[in-house]
Amino acid sequence: MRFATVNTNEGQLFGAVVEGGFLALSDEFPQWTTMRDVIAAGGLPELEAAAQGRAVTHQDGSFQYAIPVPNPEKIICVGVNFPDRNAEYKDGQDAPPNMSLFPRFARSFTGHGEALVRPPETPQLDYEGEIAVVIGKGGRRISQANAFDHIAALSLCNEGTLRDWVRHAKFNVTQGKNWDSSGAIGPWLVPFKDAKQLDDIRLTTHVNGELRQDDRTSRMLFPIRRQIEYISTFTTLVAGDIIITGTPTGAGARFDPPRYLVPGDEIIVAAEGIGELRNTVRDE
Secondary structure, three states, rough: EEEEEEEEEEEEEEEEEEEEEEEEEEHHHOOOOOOHHHOOOHHHHHHHHOOOOOOOOOOOOEEEEEEOOOOOOOEEEOOOOHHHHOOOOOOOOOOOOOOEEEEOOOHHEEEOOOOOEEEEOOOEOOOEEEEEEEEEEOOOOOOOHHHHEEEEEEEEEEEEEEHHHHHHOOOHHHHHOOOOOOOOEEEEEEOOOHHHHOOEEEEEEOOOOOEEEEHHHOOOOOOOOHHHHHHHOOOOOOOOOOOOOOOOOOOHHOOEEEEEEEOOOOOEEOOOOEEEEEEEEEEE
């Protein structure tokens, strides 16, 4: 079962993605205002039970996908998390002992099927396909052994980046990572039930049908268990928080010459067992 947040003529709704469209469940669970409330209450199994055997309430084409958790407290991204990605920097250094992290704000992401927005200040909009982990049970100083117990669901991310703006300062990349609607999360949430859903799955990114990124989660320099342990050491993770877990080599900036996104491009981020996140590009 897959769950989503969508925008409709009646407003923003949460529910299940079923054959032919979307099954709205918001009205049946008035105690939960958004998908974040569902996750905090451990309510995905209740949504799944309510959706069994039901027909769509909204046909495909009558709604737009929003980011699955519309108001997360935190979105934390992991940088340089695959071996070939580390080698791209050509600094002769092995992978560092600790991961690189940076925050993103919810409004920097749009939903599945929507256009990433290229701003007038720079043409250097780039793609980064990643797996998104949604925290279900909060905690502090979570051990790696228990880390997967804190995951509610999985999704996909195109962690769109304005490349020249990530180099505006010496010690951070935040301003290149947070342009409005420069990235996407979605289309949906897949409930996390088994380590096999994460330990060794294939992650790919295609641009206009061309395979650009291709790797497996088993090759991450900092596995997702370690990410949860490390991040929760310095900040309390809460239900609905999203961890964007790292992108493989092959982003547009690494071509010679660079191959940045332009209006009309289609980007598809895909991962085994999760699905496909599709977006186009438009100018602001």
